[in-house]
């Protein structure tokens with residue numbers, strides 16, 4: 142008997158702040174699709190406390206001036222923490238290195254793309270991979286053969302490489318082989334490639350266009366079968382308006398920030414993914430309004446020194462925490478966000494709405510899907526940033542984590558209200 | 564005074580038999596374009612004593628039955644020695660390994676091609692690269708990015724790979740970097756990429772279509788600038804009739820066997836390539852008919868133990884001998900052809916004819932080009948196989964060198980008529 146006054150059998154789980162290493166916030170330049178304020182609100186609603194924003198904006202982020210412009214947009218608008226990518230162009234490899242320490246990572250577009258960032262020539266790839274500092278992360282949009290080619294050029298440059306949005310069996314198997322042979326390659330997978338296949342294209346029509354495209358079930362199964370090869374989950378949140386998606390030439394991309402965690406939590410409930418079970422809140426206290434408490438009682442079990450905080454744990458991380466917090470931090474060398482965590486209700490079931498509330502996209506390819514698992518509360522650097530779908534964090538309250546890093550204090554000793562079970 | 568009765572200042576050079584590791588002889592199935600008898604006659608006329616025939620015939624050579632069929636065609640028709648490729652298909656990787664020891668090499672078509680041999684899926688690439696025995700050669704048609712991808716898959720399979728017809732700057736530079744890092748990669752370059760560029764497409768029209776295509780001068784220059792990175796010259800002899808090349812859908816490819824050596828010898832004369840100068844016949848004796856002798860006097864200089872034979876030499880090989888004899892032998896593990904050599908006249912100048920005499924193609928993209936350097940005589944396993952453009956070797960006299968290999972005798976002590984200068 143813990144003396145806890147349980148009024149609910151709901152399992153509330155506290156997780157570290159989720160980190161999404163691949164989002165398109167369309168700011169500057171296409172803020173009718175999204176901007177830092179709306180995109181970071183969607184992030185918080187989805188349990189994401191840190192986003193890494195892609196550089197294919199208008200203008201593209203390819204030099205000091207455009208990087209400065211994006212930083213100003215982000216500083217004004219962001220409600221969650223962030224870092225900003227810079228993009229490789231045909232001739233900017235010399236200028237980018239100086240921006241490196243303040244950028245999320247270098248992004249190279251090696252397949253057909255939707256901006257002026259496409260790079261075809263292996264010599265240009267080599268120049269970027271040689272010049273971008275080896276200790277800083279480098280990400281590639283590179284599908285199929287192109288992915289293998291990018292891995293080769295990275296190997297010749299003797300540097301790590303991160304593969305964006307792996308979607309095909311041939312890709313995940315090649316990455317697996319490369320990891321087994323010791324090549325320093327990491328990868329991410331997007332929820333839509335885990336939870337949708339090309340069989341949905343009948344239902345989705347032109348709305349279903351995305352790059353890489355939705356794949357066949359054999360590819361989807363290979364992703365699930367090789368979960369240990371996947372380093373990160375990342376939304377590739379790519380908002381376009383409904384009108385744009387229904388137009389003659391629909392642009393590729395799905396919004397994803399508000400739906401990723403419900404989908405992944407559902408997979409946890411189905412036993413397809415694992416969660417660190419030692420941080421389950423096994424019952425929730427009623428607050429004065431009779432709703433789930435703002436300060437739920439957290440009961441940890443099975444690991445004595447587990448504090449249920451956002452602080453790093455030495456062992457025992459599982460799929461969600463690894464792929465949305467620890468691996469992103471390790472691969473992208475991101476600082477810990479102190480006093481930052483999220484709480485999810487593993488037992489709340491609902492249908493994903495037609496139009497999630499915060500992104501300007503106002504649609505989702507997952508509309509109508511039954512999920513079990515809801516993001517209830519987000520605490521970002523000690524402040525409640527989101528609760529029950531209401532985003533409390535204001536535009537401009539988010540921080541550029543690359544600017545924080547040199548000043549980053551040692552992780553504070555956080556004291557949440559916990560009871561440790563033997 | 565060597566006591567030599569010189570009647571000519573012509574430099575007759577004796578070279579080992581040239582080995583062309585990449586020819587399409589269209590046999591079986593498209594013998595109106597070429598067959599083993601005509602293609603091997605073109606080879607001998609061009610100073611090539613051994614050809615390696617590609618598997619994209621009709622049918623394609625992808626299993627035991629088709630391999631046997633090709634062997635029979637070759638055994639009946641070939642006038643020079645040969646080995647036969649097998650081709651990778653979507654599902655034949657298990658069956659091919661048994662054919663390996665008797666095949667020239669495995670060929671994988673990884674870009675768009677003109678047969679049912681195209682392979683798209685990296686998993687299929689891996690299966691072939693894992694199953695084909697590591698000590699046997701494996702060649703890829705893989706351009707640009709695809710080349711880099713193929714190198715990665717080969718690296719993961721921990722095996723050597725040979726890149727066909729390198730044509731672009733980005734390709735040769737990546738191969739250079741890979742060699743510097745110790746990756747076991749080798750490559751070949753075709754004469755048309757050394758001697759033609761896309762600037763000739765105006766003149767050539769649709770006849771100029773070839774895969775890989777003719778490239779810009781910057782690419783061409785990179786090949787010449789990185790001559791040390793090129794392991795082999797290979798014609799990619801791909802004969803089509805004039806009517807086919809002038810048709811609505813001209814098939815890609817050039818004939819090349821009869822023109823490669825004159826073009827390369829011209830480059831030697833221009834100082835763009837090197838020859839082993841120690842084997843120059845500095846004067847030729849008149850025979851009874853007043854023409855260049857069947858048995859020219861060979862004068863070697865600068866290297867005491869150089870015998871001027873086709874036998875391997877320990878040191879001092881230069882571009883032509885390396886890239887058309889020694890490297891092909893090493894990379895493809897080919898036996899020495901005993902008593903085999905060719906003689907070329909470095910001083911004979913002429914224009915390449917509209918229709919070289921032996922290939923059924925009856926055209927060449929090099930028509931009208933002034934060259935300096937003619938193949939005068941070919942001795943194949945002790946027999947004069949070609950002299951002054953007349954092919955004496957009969958169909959069926961050529962041997963499958965893979966069948967000879969287990970029985971290969973030790974290289975005989977050849978005693979050509981030589982005078983060693985101090």
Ligand SMILES: [Zn+2]
Pocket residue numbers: 168169170172176214215
């Ligand atoms: Zn803005």
Ligand SMILES: [Zn+2]
Pocket residue numbers: 282305306352353
């Ligand atoms: Zn992408």
Ligand SMILES: [Zn+2]
Pocket residue numbers: 163165195377379
């Ligand atoms: Zn993206």
Ligand SMILES: [Zn+2]
Pocket residue numbers: 157451452453454466467477
């Ligand atoms: Zn952490």
Ligand SMILES: [Zn+2]
Pocket residue numbers: 590591592594598636637
């Ligand atoms: Zn035949």
Ligand SMILES: [Zn+2]
Pocket residue numbers: 704727728774775
């Ligand atoms: Zn080819």
Ligand SMILES: [Zn+2]
Pocket residue numbers: 585587617799801
């Ligand atoms: Zn070819």
Ligand SMILES: [Zn+2]
Pocket residue numbers: 579873874875876888889899
């Ligand atoms: Zn030799």
